[in-house]
Amino acid sequence: MPDPESELQGVAALLAERRVELTAFLVREFGERIPELPRDPVLVDLLNGSAGSNLETLAHLLRGHVPVTDIQAPAAAVEYARRLAQRGTSPSALLRAYRLGQQLILRWAYEEIERRVPDPLLALQTSRLLTDTSFVYVDAVSEEVMGAYQSERERWLTNRSAVQRETVDALLRDDRLDLAATEAALGYRLRQHHLGLVLWTAPGAGDLAAVERTVGRIAEQLGAGGHPLFVPRDRETAWAWVPIGRTADADLGVVGTVVAGCDPAVSVAVGSPGAGEPGFRTTHLGAAAAHEVAQLGQHPAGHVIAYDDPTVRAAALLARDLPTTRRMVRGTLGDLADDSEGAARLRETLLAFVEERESYVATAARVHLHKNTVKYRVDRAVEARGKPLGEDRLDLELALIACRWLGPEVLARG
Template identity: 40%
Template sequence: MLPVTSTAADTLVKVAGSVLTEVAALRDRIVEEVSGELPELAQDAQARDLLVSTVRENLIAALGVFGGATRRVDVGAPPVALEFARRLAQRGVPITTMLRAYRLGQAAFQQEMITRIAAEPVSAGDVAVAATELSSVAFGYIDKISEEVVEAYQLERDTWLRNRNANRLAKVRTVLSGKAVESGEIEKAIGYVLSDRHVGAVLWCGPDVDEGARLSSLERHAGLLATAAGGRVPLVVAPDASTVWAWFPASSIDPDLVTRVLDGSPEPVRVALGDPASGLDGFRGTHQQALQAQAVALMAGDGLSRSVTTASQLGPLALVAADTAAVATWVRTVLGALADDDEQHRRMRETVWAYLSSGSSLMLASQELHLHKNTIQYRLRKAEQARGRPLSEGRIDVEVALLACRLLGTAVLRPVGD
């Protein structure tokens, strides 16, 4: 970087003083540019007043640095700028929008200053040095101010979200408790129509997601699922720092579509879905089913890569899957060696599942698995040998045990070598 000459420094001081005397005009120009490109920053008179005051105070503070009235190390975000950041957080304006406004303001400020520097009767070299110093100081100012307003924004956003969630969660728990409630009052408080048809969901993530980012990530994914479910706004509350409960006002949600949404995300979010249900009882019922589906998914641990578990998949397993160890013992008793956790027995289990779930039809099973009927018959015989008795013996038990293998994976399978 070129050394700052006395002439260049004097030029900056002089230009800063001239801009300060006309700061209102520059303020108005910046406000118009920012509000024109980012209208969400000036949605009403109150918001616009805060924007105007924020731009004015930042201009005065920055010009004070260039004019020598303020040392760089002493500069800080004006109180009104912090208040504006908190107000944007309360209104849900994205933090990226606020930072974009600061970049627009910086660009307009530098353009005005450089235009005036170039008009000064100094050498081209001093103009270049002054412009370089201008850019360096302006960047440093915006960088420091941005850190402070971002901190104010995030703190307010976190506090506001916690308070809003606490109020909603208390109302939702009242509904879920089964107590008699006045639907109209509850609906107004939580912003959700209880008489609708709902699909309950539980979304959660593991410890590999940063603790401070979990809830925002889960809420964002709930929004993605809402789009997949038709775009209507869901009810979302957080019972803890790593889980959200959601209700989607929809007649159905396609699990395959949900899986595609989650698989397309870089964050390891998992979802449990209840069955569609209507009204107040349905609101409670579909949520309870989603919790059961989550419990089964959690039993599976990391043994399965499935990102979505639905209540409709559980069948009778929802009634017996209260104790992982007990279920594992029962599965291994029912299936024998067919419960061994290796590729050979996995193929046998999938073949038996396709055969039994198709009504013991070799043709339908072969179509589903894209295998010849003779291959299906061969695998069925091998499965019976592994089990040690016919598949028709205790058939219902066999189907439930296979369902447990599909949903719980290694949690119930017998490790090879045991």
């Protein structure tokens, strides 16, 4: 008397017999429907091995050769998952392959059951048994290969990051290195223009995955000619270099646009574009100097600070000797150096007034105030300072710049 188990064993035998044909079918479907999967010959060959070994193991399970409790992912499937981890392929692509593979094989098997089993009730029972068994198999195997993927990804990133950090540190020290070997170790071409970035998150909000996504979006918006170099430094900070090709011309304004639309906890310091191996160093040094200014100034998360801004460059120099800068700020600004909201408004207006060559009209347009309001604030600022506007003019501008960017580090606390 036919029963679901015996009918299912017949389908399993056919599955084993047609394994090569079905494997090729699955690989073709994966290539068309999951574009994230790598398509180079080595990885496609591994995908063939993974799909084929999964079908073979599933056939053994359906025929009762392997107990359900002993289900293990085939070695070829585990190796394919590890290679995807090394390539940085999204784990969702791997999971989708298992779901799609299950769907396609079930569809094929249902058609075979319909053709082989004339009794509708027996066909239904056989299909249910097949469905239940296939879900148990895919659940167990996909969990195991995802574990292998995560372990390999962590190991790969740790090893790669260690090599990259050592290589980057050597480059920044200006050690004499073999250029081709250095590029191979970094996975990044040095013979082009670079834009250096330092990225960080708010304390306790460390999410380097969000930071890396931000770098990727910046590179995309800048039209990068290759993958950016991303080097984590700790849980909350990373360095990055974006390849911008043969010219230093880059619209750095897009960085602010990208950051505004990304994780609000991520901040970015931007260097000036540089060319070749020397430019790799200088663009990073500019970004690192801007980062130090941002850290000292305790600016809120989710902002961009660019070394191209002359006031940022001046603040970076002033930050190198904070005791002297503090004395200069307080001696030059007097009561205008108070750490208060009122004094901050006066300082910002006065700095804009100085930078706009003492034009009330230009300053009003820049700070979006009426020119009479600008004049009132400038007069109040001069009064608080206790000196005429023209006295110690260079010190005045530097002191105002220091207050803008270095804030609490140089202001007088009441």
